[in-house]
Amino acid sequence: MKQDPFGTFIELIKFDQETISLDKTIKKNQSEFQELKNQKKSVEDAIESIHTQMIQARKFVDEKELEMKDLDAQEKDQKKHLDNAHNQKEYESAMSEIAALKEDQLHLEDELIAAWNKLETIKKKYNHKKDSAQEEIIEIEKQITQKEQEIQEVQKQIATRDSERDDKYTGIPEEWLERYKAMRGRVSNPVVPVADGTSCGGCFYIIPPQDMARLEKKALLQCKACYRLLYMKQKSVE
Numbered sequence: 001m002k003q004d005p006f007g008t009f010i011e012l013i014k015f016d017q018e019t020i021s022l023d024k025t026i027k028k029n030q031s032e033f034q035e036l037k038n039q040k041k042s043v044e045d046a047i048e049s050i051h052t053q054m055i056q057a058r059k060f061v062d063e064k065e066l067e068m069k070d071l072d073a074q075e076k077d078q079k080k081h082l083d084n085a086h087n088q089k090e091y092e093s094a095m096s097e098i099a100a101l102k103e104d105q106l107h108l109e110d111e112l113i114a115a116w117n118k119l120e121t122i123k124k125k126y127n128h129k130k131d132s133a134q135e136e137i138i139e140i141e142k143q144i145t146q147k148e149q150e151i152q153e154v155q156k157q158i159a160t161r162d163s164e165r166d167d168k169y170t171g172i173p174e175e176w177l178e179r180y181k182a183m184r185g186r187v188s189n190p191v192v193p194v195a196d197g198t199s200c201g202g203c204f205y206i207i208p209p210q211d212m213a214r215l216e217k218k219a220l221l222q223c224k225a226c227y228r229l230l231y232m233k234q235k236s237v238e
Contacts, residue, residue, distance in 0.1 A: 005171050006218040010231060012168040013180075013191045019161050020188060026154050033147040040140045043133050050126045057119040064112040071108060075101045176220055179229060191229040202228040 075098060082094035169177065183190030192201035194215060199206050205225035207215070215221060215232040223230050 009172045009176055015168055022154050022158050029147055029151045036140055036144045043136050047133050050129055054122045054126050057122050061115045061119050064115050068108055071101055071105050193231055193233045202226050
C-alpha cells in the first residue's frame, strides 16, 4: 500500500535524524581516536625524555672520566719532575703540585661516583619505563585500530544512506521539502511532533486551538515561536 505524503515526509525526517545520530557517532569516535593518538604520543614523549636524560648523564660521566684522566696525566708529569728535581726548591714544588692534584682527584672521584650513580638510576628507570610503556603503546594501538574500524563502518553506513536519501523524496510536496531544507540549516531538529498534545516539541510554545485542529488533519505547520515545522503524531506512522 502506497504511503501518503504526510507519512512519507515523517519517514524522511526520521531517516535524516538517524543519519544525524550517525554523524554524531563519527565525531565522537574521531574525538576518541585523536585522544588515543595523544595518549600514545604522551607515552612516547615520556620515554624519549628519560632517554635524553640518560644520554646527558652518560655524557657527564664521560666528561668527568676525561677530567680524571687529565689529572692522572698531570700527576705522572709531576712525578717525573720530582724524580728529576735538581734541588730542594724543584722537589718541593713538584710535591706541592702532586698534593694539589691528589686533592683535585679526591673531589673529582666523589663527583664521578655521584655521576655514575645518577646514570645507573636513570638507566633502571628507563628500562623499567620502556618495558611498561611498550605494553601500554601496544594496547593503545589496538584501541586506535578498533576505533578506526568503527569510524570506517559508520562512514560506510552514512555513504549508503546518502545514496538512498533521494528515494525518500518521492511523493512529498515540494513546498514541504523547501521549508524543511531551509530549517535544516538553522537547527538540528527542524521538524518536531506536537508535545503533550498542546505545545511545540522544540520550544514548547503553546499551539493555538485553530492550529491544533489543522495539525490533527495531518497538516504541516510552522511554529510561531521557533519556526520549526510541526506535525501531529499519527498512529499509522508511529
